[in-house]
Amino acid sequence: MSAISCEDAQRRLFAHLDRALADEDVEALETHLEACLECCDRLEFSRRLDSFVRSRLGEASLPPGLEERVHRALAVVAPPSEEP
Amino acid sequence: MAVRLATKRAALGPEGVMDRRGFEERALPHLRALYGLALRLTGDASAAEDLVQETYLKGLQAFVTLRDPDRVRPWLFQILSRLVTDRHRASGREVPLETPEDLDRFSLYDRIADEDPLPYSDRLHEDFLAQFRDEDVRRALVRIPEAYRVPLVLVYVEGLSYRELADFLGCPIGTVMSRLHRGRKALERELWDCALRRGFIKGEKS
Numbered sequence A: 001m002s003a004i005s006c007e008d009a010q011r012r013l014f015a016h017l018d019r020a021l022a023d024e025d026v027e028a029l030e031t032h033l034e035a036c037l038e039c040c041d042r043l044e045f046s047r048r049l050d051s052f053v054r055s056r057l058g059e060a061s062l063p064p065g066l067e068e069r070v071h072r073a074l075a076v077v078a079p080p081s082e083e084p
Numbered sequence B: 001m002a003v004r005l006a007t008k009r010a011a012l013g014p015e016g017v018m019d020r021r022g023f024e025e026r027a028l029p030h031l032r033a034l035y036g037l038a039l040r041l042t043g044d045a046s047a048a049e050d051l052v053q054e055t056y057l058k059g060l061q062a063f064v065t066l067r068d069p070d071r072v073r074p075w076l077f078q079i080l081s082r083l084v085t086d087r088h089r090a091s092g093r094e095v096p097l098e099t100p101e102d103l104d105r106f107s108l109y110d111r112i113a114d115e116d117p118l119p120y121s122d123r124l125h126e127d128f129l130a131q132f133r134d135e136d137v138r139r140a141l142v143r144i145p146e147a148y149r150v151p152l153v154l155v156y157v158e159g160l161s162y163r164e165l166a167d168f169l170g171c172p173i174g175t176v177m178s179r180l181h182r183g184r185k186a187l188e189r190e191l192w193d194c195a196l197r198r199g200f201i202k203g204e205k206s
Helices: A006-017 A023-035 A037-057 A066-077 B002-010 B020-042 B045-065 B069-091 B100-105 B108-115 B124-129 B134-143 B146-158 B162-169 B173-197
Strands: none
Touching (some): A006 A023, A006 B173, A023 A037, A037 B108, A037 B134, A037 B146, A037 B173, A066 B020, A066 B045, B020 B045, B020 B134, B069 B146, B100 B173, B146 B173
16 A cells, blocks of 8 residues: 555545545545544544534524425425325 | 324425425435535535525525435535535635645645644644644635635535545546545645634744
8 A cells, every 4th residue: 555645635535524435445535544643633623624514514494384385385386196 | 193193294395396395305304414525615604505495496496307316415405515515606706726736746745844843742743733723724624716615615524425426526537536535635724824813823923
């Protein structure tokens, strides 16, 4: 396994956070992180930023009347079939 | 049991094809999730409601083509995301994506460290982020190019994997990876611009 540069490591940080790196890429990144404090800090910041954004997006509450509105719209384009 | 059988029959049309009621039974439980996605993609409650309604109408028309009705949720998400993309193109508001190299070079981590806007903080990067309001983050997300925003929101809001996103967007995993990378970079830059506008940073306005 070849050593990777800081630039290569930084290019892989987001995919690492998303658990989308292949095993050999994870290994190469982790080897680099063991020796590079700055890339460790960058990874930690990216992780914090991701978690910060997710928490700020939060859950959207359903607007009152939307379900009824969708029901009505669907009923217009395709009337309910007869009950058997 | 009789009620359950009647419900099942009612969900099937004459040819065994799902009709409106069958569609509603399967699709409407995902209304809130769809609205959440629409809101994060558009940043506007009224536009999000319109988008959700249109998604359901398109979904109903195409429901017979869905091979696995148990996958109705990702399928509805896909319809909604495509509507966002199509509308954006049709509106002519699509701004050309800046060169990926420019975006790749941007680093919020470096900007914060270079400007050092909170000189007395011993947790500079963390304290910098804490200044943003929820609304700042939502607006920043809406401002990034749509090609990056859609996959990013799907990861943040729905937690889709890269494989799922590749299927969803109809592109190779490598493309998903680069869009998510640049999407995050674009989001970092929007947050930096927001910090400049809101005066967290006293430096040059660039």
